[in-house]
Amino acid sequence: MADGRTFRTEDRRKRARQNGVVQPLLTDLYQITMAYAYWKSGKINDTAVFDLYFRKNPFQGEFTIFAGLEECLKFFENFHYSDSDIEYLKQTLPQTIEPEFFVFLRQLTVEDVILSAIDEGSVAFPRIPLMRVEGPLIIVQLLETTMLTLVNYASLMATNAARYRLAAGKHISLLEFGLRRAQGPDGGLSASKYSYVGGFDGTSNVLAGKLYNIPVNGTHAHAYVTSFSDLSELKTKVLAHRSTGVLHDMLDLCTQWREKLAPLLSLPASEASDGELAAWISFAIAFPTGFMALVDTYDVRRSGLLNFCAVAMALNDLDYRALGIRIDSGDLAYLSKLARSTFEKVAHQYNIPWFAKLKIVASNDINEDTILSLNEQGHKIDCFGIGTHLVTCQRQPALGGVYKMVEINGTPRIKLSQDVMKVTMPGKKTAYRLYGADGHALIDLLMRSVEPAPQVGQKVLCRHPFQESKRAYVIPTHVEPLYKVYWQNGKVCCHLPGLEEIREKVRTSLDSLRNDHKRNLNPTPYKFECDYSPGCQVSVSDNLYHFIHELWLQNAPIGELS
Numbered sequence: 382m383a384d385g386r387t388f389r390t391e392d393r394r395k396r397a398r399q400n401g402v403v404q405p406l407l408t409d410l411y412q413i414t415m416a417y418a419y420w421k422s423g424k425i426n427d428t429a430v431f432d433l434y435f436r437k438n439p440f441q442g443e444f445t446i447f448a449g450l451e452e453c454l455k456f457f458e459n460f461h462y463s464d465s466d467i468e469y470l471k472q473t474l475p476q477t478i479e480p481e482f483f484v485f486l487r488q489l490t491v492e493d494v495i496l497s498a499i500d501e502g503s504v505a506f507p508r509i510p511l512m513r514v515e516g517p518l519i520i521v522q523l524l525e526t527t528m529l530t531l532v533n534y535a536s537l538m539a540t541n542a543a544r545y546r547l548a549a550g551k552h553i554s555l556l557e558f559g560l561r562r563a564q565g566p567d568g569g570l571s572a573s574k575y576s577y578v579g580g581f582d583g584t585s586n587v588l589a590g591k592l593y594n595i596p597v598n599g600t601h602a603h604a605y606v607t608s609f610s611d612l613s614e615l616k617t618k619v620l621a622h623r624s625t626g627v628l629h630d631m632l633d634l635c636t637q638w639r640e641k642l643a644p645l646l647s648l649p650a651s652e653a654s655d656g657e658l659a660a661w662i663s664f665a666i667a668f669p670t671g672f673m674a675l676v677d678t679y680d681v682r683r684s685g686l687l688n689f690c691a692v693a694m695a696l697n698d699l700d701y702r703a704l705g706i707r708i709d710s711g712d713l714a715y716l717s718k719l720a721r722s723t724f725e726k727v728a729h730q731y732n733i734p735w736f737a738k739l740k741i742v743a744s745n746d747i748n749e750d751t752i753l754s755l756n757e758q759g760h761k762i763d764c765f766g767i768g769t770h771l772v773t774c775q776r777q778p779a780l781g782g783v784y785k786m787v788e789i790n791g792t793p794r795i796k797l798s799q800d801v802m803k804v805t806m807p808g809k810k811t812a813y814r815l816y817g818a819d820g821h822a823l824i825d826l827l828m829r830s831v832e833p834a835p836q837v838g839q840k841v842l843c844r845h846p847f848q849e850s851k852r853a854y855v856i857p858t859h860v861e862p863l864y865k866v867y868w869q870n871g872k873v874c875c876h877l878p879g880l881e882e883i884r885e886k887v888r889t890s891l892d893s894l895r896n897d898h899k900r901n902l903n904p905t906p907y908k909f910e911c912d913y914s915p916g917c918q919v920s921v922s923d924n925l926y927h928f929i930h931e932l933w934l935q936n937a938p939i940g941e942l943s
């Protein structure tokens with residue numbers, strides 16, 4: 382915004398390199414400890430299937446956006462233990478570890494792993510795996526923590542951003558300003574990337590702009606205004622007319638305009654700050670095509686708006702159009718309306734219609750609820766700049782994605798728990814999104830991989846996984862297979878969308894959901910109309926239902942009463 386356009390790096394197609402901290406040692410020690418014990422106990426040729434899924438949607442919502450797939454694939458592409466990794470592990474693990482294990486680790490690759498996933502940017506729901514990872518047990522176990530760290534925050538952040546987008550509506554600009562408040566440098570970069578994926582229009586984070594080819598944007602800080610105390614401090618006062626090139630004295634023009642505008646706005650020119658005016662004259666000379674002013678350093682009404690209009694009118698005399706203002710404190714609804722009516726007054730008085738449409742950016746601890754409240758009050762804001770609450774995901778700081786074994790050597794495994802939410806869905810599965818008569822997504826159905834896909838127009842029995850009486854028939858108008866194989870034979874084997882495509886996927890995927898699933902307060906759970914117990918909204922096929930229950934009975938010991 383500083384010079385009136387959005388900046389982009391030249392090569393839009395270039396795929397960003399992965400952050401250097403993502404490497405096989407970015408894991409929990411227990412993965413490597415288990416790898417040794419698997420190796421030692423002769424499980425080197427065992428194969429396993431793991432599901433990566435979450436159990437509950439974040440932010441008290443009823444949807445999640447899946448993100449982080451591309452980063453997982455980059456991790457796969459580069460996966461290897463370096464000599465120094467091996468050296469470190471030799472020093473760190475117990476001395477009893479046999480040296481051949483380190484030889485084994487050194488040559489370990491993900492060549493034999495198959496990764497199936499839903500599309501990045503797609504809406505996702507509890508218990509439907511986001512990814513299925515199959516391959517040699519030792520390697521697929523070693524992938525757990527890194528994959529979870531790549532998916533959990535990415536999906537949480539993309540979901541948070543998508544929620545802000547839903548709250549703000551399609552026509553408001555959203556800028557991510559969170560780097561200074563993010564969970565460290567890497568958190569800040571991920572926040573910028575995934576807020577763009579979730580529907581933000583840009584970031585103030587310059588490195589994120591460079592690395593991910595995201596539009597970068599911004600205004601200026603209060604420090605720029607407070608660095609000037611008086612008009613006498615101005616060292617550069619002249620600006621060339623945009624079309625004639627003739628030099629004009631901006632200081633003269635701006636002070637004249639301030640005197641002229643004060644009565645129109647019913648304000649005494651003497652109350653407006655000279656330091657603020659000096660700051661903006663200098664900023665306008667530096668950025669004549671991108672003049673944007675932070676108007677709340679002293680007093681939005683009595684100083685900021687008057688000084689801004691004076692500089693904007695002086696620029697207009699020289700054939701430049703100012704961009705607008707940012708408000709960073711006070712009542713944002715009231716102040717935005719005041720600013721808009723001020724611009725309209727000037728536009729009308731001097732017959733310059735564009736002046737009425739100057740951009741109003743608002744910032745200051747904004748969150749989803751603030752936006753919804755501002756919507757209710759009516760506001761005239763064109764753009765929200767959002768930092769702290771967006772990047773820290775203040776309303777829910779973590780997505781509880783987990784990675785669970787569901788099959789070993791072709792045999793399904795089930796993890797039992799008193800809490801049905803924690804019982805795993807055994808075996809290799811697939812899932813389909815079934816669409817209803819109104820064209821919206823109706824239900825995600827989890828099935829065994831060996832089952833035939835549901836067919837359009839044919840009745841499918843969808844069941845609650847644990848309660849026999851809860852079931853319903855669905856006649857889908859469209860059946861969408863949710864998984865694609867993204868990694869096989871040691872390489873990415875499916876079209877990998879760029880960031881823009883993923884962002885578009887978020888939009889279309891959310892559009893396919895009914896509005897009641899997306900509302901902020903008490904959204905309707907995404908499931909068919911029978912009251913599932915909370916947290917157990919997954920639907921399974923009849924075949925998978927019986928499969929789960931047989932395994933459950935096989936694995937649950939029969940208690941003895943005494």
Ligand SMILES: Nc1ncnc2c1ncn2[C@@H]1O[C@H](COP(=O)(O)OP(=O)(O)OP(=O)(O)O)[C@@H](O)[C@H]1O
Pocket residue numbers: 709710711712713714715744745746747748751754755758
């Ligand atoms: N009209 C409004 N409706 C709802 N919330 C608002 C409205 N205007 C501002 N807010 C929010 O209210 C909070 C006001 O913050 P705070 O109490 O710190 O006041 P402030 O204006 O920032 O004060 P200061 O001048 O000290 O910076 C912010 O979180 C802001 O986003």
Ligand SMILES: O=P(O)(O)OC[C@H]1O[C@H](OP(=O)(O)OP(=O)(O)O)[C@H](O)[C@@H]1O
Pocket residue numbers: 558559561562603709744745746747766767768769770
């Ligand atoms: O409010 P956020 O959503 O985190 O957005 C980023 C904030 O960062 C900047 O100021 P900073 O907070 O550093 O200082 P200030 O608000 O005290 O002026 C900016 O003016 C915003 O207020």
Ligand SMILES: O=C(O)c1cccnc1
Pocket residue numbers: 558559585598599600601602707744766768
């Ligand atoms: O460009 C801005 O206005 C900006 C950037 C970061 C934080 N706050 C504001």
Ligand SMILES: [Mg+2]
Pocket residue numbers: 745746
């Ligand atoms: Mg602040």
